[in-house]
Amino acid sequence: MNKRENIEQLSINFDLYTGKSSDLHSIKRMLSDMERLYYDNKAFRKEVESNDIIVYEYYILEIPATPENLLYGTTILYPGKVGNEYFMNKGHFHQILNTSEVYYCLRGEGYLLMEDPEGEVLIAKINPGTSVYVPPRFAHRCINVSKNEPLISFYSCRADAGHDYKTIEIKGFRKLIIEERGKPKIINNPNWE
Amino acid sequence: MNKRENIEQLSINFDLYTGKSSDLHSIKRMLSDMERLYYDNKAFRKEVESNDIIVYEYYILEIPATPENLLYGTTILYPGKVGNEYFMNKGHFHQILNTSEVYYCLRGEGYLLMEDPEGEVLIAKINPGTSVYVPPRFAHRCINVSKNEPLISFYSCRADAGHDYKTIEIKGFRKLIIEERGKPKIINNPNWE
Numbered sequence: 001m002n003k004r005e006n007i008e009q010l011s012i013n014f015d016l017y018t019g020k021s022s023d024l025h026s027i028k029r030m031l032s033d034m035e036r037l038y039y040d041n042k043a044f045r046k047e048v049e050s051n052d053i054i055v056y057e058y059y060i061l062e063i064p065a066t067p068e069n070l071l072y073g074t075t076i077l078y079p080g081k082v083g084n085e086y087f088m089n090k091g092h093f094h095q096i097l098n099t100s101e102v103y104y105c106l107r108g109e110g111y112l113l114m115e116d117p118e119g120e121v122l123i124a125k126i127n128p129g130t131s132v133y134v135p136p137r138f139a140h141r142c143i144n145v146s147k148n149e150p151l152i153s154f155y156s157c158r159a160d161a162g163h164d165y166k167t168i169e170i171k172g173f174r175k176l177i178i179e180e181r182g183k184p185k186i187i188n189n190p191n192w193e
Numbered sequence: 194m195n196k197r198e199n200i201e202q203l204s205i206n207f208d209l210y211t212g213k214s215s216d217l218h219s220i221k222r223m224l225s226d227m228e229r230l231y232y233d234n235k236a237f238r239k240e241v242e243s244n245d246i247i248v249y250e251y252y253i254l255e256i257p258a259t260p261e262n263l264l265y266g267t268t269i270l271y272p273g274k275v276g277n278e279y280f281m282n283k284g285h286f287h288q289i290l291n292t293s294e295v296y297y298c299l300r301g302e303g304y305l306l307m308e309d310p311e312g313e314v315l316i317a318k319i320n321p322g323t324s325v326y327v328p329p330r331f332a333h334r335c336i337n338v339s340k341n342e343p344l345i346s347f348y349s350c351r352a353d354a355g356h357d358y359k360t361i362e363i364k365g366f367r368k369l370i371i372e373e374r375g376k377p378k379i380i381n382n383p384n385w386e
Contacts, residue, residue, distance in 0.1 A: 011325050014322055068351075070349065070350070100263050102265045122203060130204055131206070132204050133205075134203075
């Protein structure tokens with residue numbers, strides 16, 4: 001069989017239960033990397049100082065950033081809260097705004113929160129087996145509402161899409177998902193600029 | 194929560210174990226749809242006449258065929274053989290040849306067979322949790338080598354990629370995967386044109 005070296009690069013394992021790859025290193029985001037993203041900054045400071053844990057990790061492949069290639073991998077978002085706001089990832093627009101993304105949930109329970117620059121908001125509930133389409137132009141963020149299980153998804157997008165984290169770091173999302181009486185509730189972000 | 198109608202379109206369930214969607218109809222391919230694709234035409238004729246069963250099914254979403262959108266869904270390839278050649282799907286090039294595809298295997302055991310127009314061949318073994326990258330310009334076909342389990346994968350590609358089935362229907366793939374002494378073996382396709 002020819003091209004063994006290529007075959008190994010083309011095949012990458014992402015465990016269906018843990019989301020982890022034995023072939024790659026993940027990018028890890030600690031709570032302290034999430035400065036300004038949770039609405040309750042007092043609760044955030046307290047958490048970071050007492051227990052700066054990992055909030056999520058994800059895999060990014062080294063694939064040339066061209067429109068004919070695709071990026072893909074898993075994201076693993078751990079359960080937890082900052083005050084009454086559920087753990088989430090930073091979320092981002094694509095640098096090439098007019099590109100899309102697909103999520104396919106492997107495990108856990110949560111939401112995919114999306115909004116476009118004009119303020120249209122889309123919110124999709126995700127469970128194992130749910131695919132969610134992030135339409136072109138929509139920023140996207142995962143929120144884990146489970147008490148004890150990670151939220152694990154496989155994702156794919158165009159390799160040249162790029163990440164614009166800055167807009168969200170500055171403005172935030174228009175909506176937040178908090179826990180109220182033990183259940184997820186969608187509220188307006190009081191800090192949205 | 195706004196945009197309920199959009200949210201439902203954006204979220205589609207594909208069962209992680211069966212690969213099936215309760216939200217969509219699948220496209221089904223019977224053995225009789227596979228004319229000329231198995232190398233042993235005598236065995237093929239006999240099978241079709243005695244037992245024209247379903248070989249595979251897959252989902253295609255209605256998404257505008259533009260470079261900013263993505264297609265995605267599951268493919269379910271059933272176990273079986275025609276003579277000593279394992280069940281496979283037709284396989285295709287993309288009409289926009291210079292586009293790629295990602296497969297993420299949810300269940301089963303098989304191979305992803307790829308070749309480009311110049312004759313470079315890539316063969317990746319797939320098991321649950323294996324992602325395989327089909328590079329731009331490579332035709333691709335799944336082969337199920339399990340005796341009793343379907344081979345189920347989630348796939349994603351650019352929505353404008355398009356399907357060129359004709360080239361494979363006429364020429365075939367350069368390689369085939371057959372069973373020899375109970376094990377998969379890769380051979381040259383004797384009918385390749």
